[in-house]
Amino acid sequence: MIGKWTVLCSMAGLLSACALLSMTAKDDAPRRPYGVLQNATGIKQHTTGVKQNVTGIKASIERGKKVYAEQCLSCHQVDAMGVSGMTPPLVKTKWVLGDKTTLVQIVLKGLTGEIEIDGDTYHNVMAPHSELSNQQIADVLTYVRSSFGNKARAITPAEVAAIRAKTK
Numbered sequence: 001m002i003g004k005w006t007v008l009c010s011m012a013g014l015l016s017a018c019a020l021l022s023m024t025a026k027d028d029a030p031r032r033p034y035g036v037l038q039n040a041t042g043i044k045q046h047t048t049g050v051k052q053n054v055t056g057i058k059a060s061i062e063r064g065k066k067v068y069a070e071q072c073l074s075c076h077q078v079d080a081m082g083v084s085g086m087t088p089p090l091v092k093t094k095w096v097l098g099d100k101t102t103l104v105q106i107v108l109k110g111l112t113g114e115i116e117i118d119g120d121t122y123h124n125v126m127a128p129h130s131e132l133s134n135q136q137i138a139d140v141l142t143y144v145r146s147s148f149g150n151k152a153r154a155i156t157p158a159e160v161a162a163i164r165a166k167t168k
């Protein structure tokens with residue numbers, strides 16, 4: 001714009017008109033920053049919503065860490081690497097990262113039978129943990145699914161409740 005006015009002005013050679021024109025251009029200017037500000041507020045509101053959600057997941061992970069220490073660590077170990085030939089790792093396995101229903105059911109019902117992870121075979125028994133609350137199961141699985149190099153979505157108590165209801 002400024003370039004265009006400058007060219008126009010120098011062509012016309014009317015300095016006063018030129019000053020007038022650039023003043024008019026300036027008067028128009030505030031519109032854009034105003035629009036940007038409005039937009040920024042919208043973005044801010046949006047981010048706050050996301051932040052609240054992230055805070056909720058963070059708190060769940062914190063609680064889940066404690067549940068893990070009390071309920072899972074003795075077998076699956078502090079680094080979730082398990083014990084070779086005895087207890088499988090909880091690192092990027094298809095159960096940890098996969099279908100929520102199967103994962104919640106492993107905690108509720110335990111697991112027996114042969115499984116294979118990264119070429120290692122496990123044939124052992126994991127006891128059921130159905131005495132844990134929906135909140136505790138959601139927290140511990142959210143913790144496991146976002147720790148030890150795992151990256152999978154959080155699990156909510158409502159989801160655990162729904163899975164528990166259809167699990168016999």
Ligand code: HEC
Pocket residue numbers: 068071072073074075076086087088089090091093094095096103106107111112113114115117122123124125126127129140141144
């Ligand atoms: C008494 C030891 C023990 C405890 C406590 C235990 N597990 Fe396990 N877990 C096992 C064993 C053993 C297996 C493999 C069972 C088999 O061979 O079929 C297993 C399998 C699993 C699996 C599926 C296989 C894999 O590695 O992905 C998951 C997921 C799992 N456990 C999660 C948990 C969680 C979460 C807790 C705590 C709430 C927990 N376990 C507590 C022993 C245990």
